[in-house]
Amino acid sequence: MITKPKGTNDIKGNDALLWEYVNNVVNSMMSAYNYEFIRTPIFEASELFHRSVGESSDIVKKETYDFKDKGDRNITLRPEGTAGVVRSYIENKEYALPDAKKYYYNETMYRYERPQKGRLREFTQFGVEVLGSGDELVDAEVISLQYNILNALHISNLQVNINSLGDNESRNNYKEALVKYLTPKIGELCEDCQERLKTNPLRILDCKVDKDSEILKNAPKTIDYLNKESKERFEKVLQYLDYLDIDYQVDSNIVRGLDYYDHTVFEIVSLDNEETKSNVLGGGGRYNKLIKELDGPESYGIGFACGIDRIVEVLKTIDLYKNIQKEIEVYVMFVSEEEKLHALDIVQNLRLNGVMTETNNMNKGLKGEFKEADRLNAKLLVILNNEDLKKGLVTIKDNATKEEEKVDLDEIVEEVIGRL
Numbered sequence: 001m002i003t004k005p006k007g008t009n010d011i012k013g014n015d016a017l018l019w020e021y022v023n024n025v026v027n028s029m030m031s032a033y034n035y036e037f038i039r040t041p042i043f044e045a046s047e048l049f050h051r052s053v054g055e056s057s058d059i060v061k062k063e064t065y066d067f068k069d070k071g072d073r074n075i076t077l078r079p080e081g082t083a084g085v086v087r088s089y090i091e092n093k094e095y096a097l098p099d100a101k102k103y104y105y106n107e108t109m110y111r112y113e114r115p116q117k118g119r120l121r122e123f124t125q126f127g128v129e130v131l132g133s134g135d136e137l138v139d140a141e142v143i144s145l146q147y148n149i150l151n152a153l154h155i156s157n158l159q160v161n162i163n164s165l166g167d168n169e170s171r172n173n174y175k176e177a178l179v180k181y182l183t184p185k186i187g188e189l190c191e192d193c194q195e196r197l198k199t200n201p202l203r204i205l206d207c208k209v210d211k212d213s214e215i216l217k218n219a220p221k222t223i224d225y226l227n228k229e230s231k232e233r234f235e236k237v238l239q240y241l242d243y244l245d246i247d248y249q250v251d252s253n254i255v256r257g258l259d260y261y262d263h264t265v266f267e268i269v270s271l272d273n274e275e276t277k278s279n280v281l282g283g284g285g286r287y288n289k290l291i292k293e294l295d296g297p298e299s300y301g302i303g304f305a306c307g308i309d310r311i312v313e314v315l316k317t318i319d320l321y322k323n324i325q326k327e328i329e330v331y332v333m334f335v336s337e338e339e340k341l342h343a344l345d346i347v348q349n350l351r352l353n354g355v356m357t358e359t360n361n362m363n364k365g366l367k368g369e370f371k372e373a374d375r376l377n378a379k380l381l382v383i384l385n386n387e388d389l390k391k392g393l394v395t396i397k398d399n400a401t402k403e404e405e406k407v408d409l410d411e412i413v414e415e416v417i418g419r420l
């Protein structure tokens with residue numbers, strides 16, 4: 001028997017219903033906020049991720065799915081959404097447009113991680129990228145959009161943990177102070193952190209192994225190294241979040257795992273139970289340097305990504321979703337070939353009028369059809385029989401009250417819609 005690869009999931013049954021529900025909420029919220037859907041390739045030139053996510057990041061060092069295609073090109077399966085969107089923005093010279101571009105995506109990502117709860121090798125993220133605007137209002141919009149989507153899904157006790165890395169100058173000053181502080185103590189941290197001290201010291205702050213160590217807890221804080229401009233910028237973002245009633249907490253240990261962030265960085269958690277607390281649902285940040293880094297002009301960018309797999313796990317713990325089930329509106333019943341021909345027509349007409357309809361597609365007898373209609377939670381039954389059809393009639397039955405009535409065959413669609 002062939003089984004699914006390690007770290008992947010088949011999304012089906014109740015999970016698929018929750019998944020569909022999340023997608024609906026995401027789509028309608030993105031549309032209300034005027035974000036444009038974008039779909040970028042599932043694979044890109046490896047160089048794109050090496051240059052954007054960063055050579056020293058865990059993702060590029062250990063987690064990418066890399067291969068050579070038949071044309072000997074180095075290809076990587078997309079491990080995150082920002083790089084592809086920014087590549088497309090630059091490739092299509094959209095930086096020359098007078099307005100900011102506001103994109104959203106909803107796609108599978110691939111990281112060769114050690115699979116565990118909430119950590120898969122294939123997972124799905126929805127996210128946004130706003131390109132071309134450095135206004136603090138955009139930071140607040142992106143953070144509140146992420147917050148409001150999770151809120152609309154009824155995930156309670158949400159908290160945004162936010163920090164600022166500041167501009168280049170602030171970041172460099174901070175880096176210097178951090179290296180000075182960590183150098184005499186580095187032997188007490190994990191091997192990866194010892195390596196990071198040379199390649200990317202900021203990353204030490206969000207090391208999964210050493211995250212609870214006193215050394216990291218007492219490390220210098222980014223906030224204390226922000227220059228005047230960066231500080232004022234951060235204060236403005238927080239002020240806007242206050243106006244939007246977003247629950248946030250300034251957390252100076254947040255630097256995020258990717259290389260490209262500057263200024264605002266954030267994560268969103270649900271504090272409802274320990275399980276979800278340790279599972280960050282999403283995060284993001286500003287990445288003004290990235291567009292230039294990928295051969296575009298000086299510009300601005302900010303985005304977030306949220307993991308749908310993790311969100312669905314949280315929804316499963318919420319009462320509201322425990323009994324989620326698919327309900328069919330109408331089940332059309334027939335037995336003979338003559339009845340079947342009419343059924344085909346009625347079923348198509350109902351479906352084209354947006355009525356969720358199912359019919360006897362396993363050649364069942366009446367008894368089997370009634371059972372199937374119950375299993376599908378059909379609200380109405382449309383029952384065809386030869387005698388009635390000769391008179392141009394068909395039976396509609398309410399599957400809850402069991403009341404039934406014969407109606408005109410020609411008016412069946414209107415009758416059904418009127419009763420739903």
Ligand code: AMP
Nearest residue numbers: 118119120123280281282305306307310
């Ligand atoms: P990141 O792109 O690493 O900042 O992650 C953003 C969000 O994507 C996380 O908060 C998770 O919800 C989700 N995510 C990241 N990596 C994984 C993974 N390996 N498996 C499942 N979800 C993930």
